[in-house]
Amino acid sequence: MKTKVLMAAVLSGLVLVAGAAQADGPRDRPDFATLDLNGDGALSLDEMQAQGEARFAAADANGDGALSAQELIAAAGQRAEDRAAKMIERLDANEDGVLQMDEMPRQGGDRAERMFERVDADGDGVLSQDEFETAQERRGGRGGHGGKGGRDRG
Structure with missing residues (x-):
């Protein structure tokens, strides 16, 4: 029974971290050095779970330990702003700060x-x-x- 509970906890933590890492897409996934909080060259389960907890805490604007619809929308809005800025930076061939149709893929x-x-x-x-x-x-x-x-x- 203890093994099943431990495995469930481990899998839950990995799912949380994987979901958090994928939320911003492949370009925004944390690198190894970011996840290796103590800099020992190895990733522990605690370090991986800390990344997911940090993302949760960043979205929890009022610090109540829960994410409301408004907090989720605000976090998604910030990610959308970041993605839009990166997209413009990447595709804006004439560097005018906006995308014209001919610059779009x-x-x-x-x-x-x-x-x-x-x-x-x-x-x-x-x-x-x-x-x-x-x-x-x-x-x-x-x-x-x-x-x-x-x-x-x-």
Whole structure:
């Protein structure tokens, strides 16, 4: 029984740390040196759990040991601001502090063009209502979600 409780605690701690590390995406994961709090060149479970606890404490604005919806939204908003700033820094080719359409990465690359060409049956460069409806029928009314239709993620 003690072994099961210990394993559950270890797994819970690892899940907490993994979730916290992934929350900001791969670019914002803490490096080894950051996690190695005592600088001994090794990571203990306590050090890994401390990272998750530090993220929780940073989000807990009022220090009550619980995260309200407002605190979670504020933490997410800060991460969004940080990501937006990094995105602008990375993609802003003309360095004007904003992103124009030509600086944005093309989503799907040439895939959208190939799909359009397949649907444009008569090759006239535009889609008629018939071509559009035929394409929808071929897709089986799947929408744009691989057969899953629109999903409510809220």
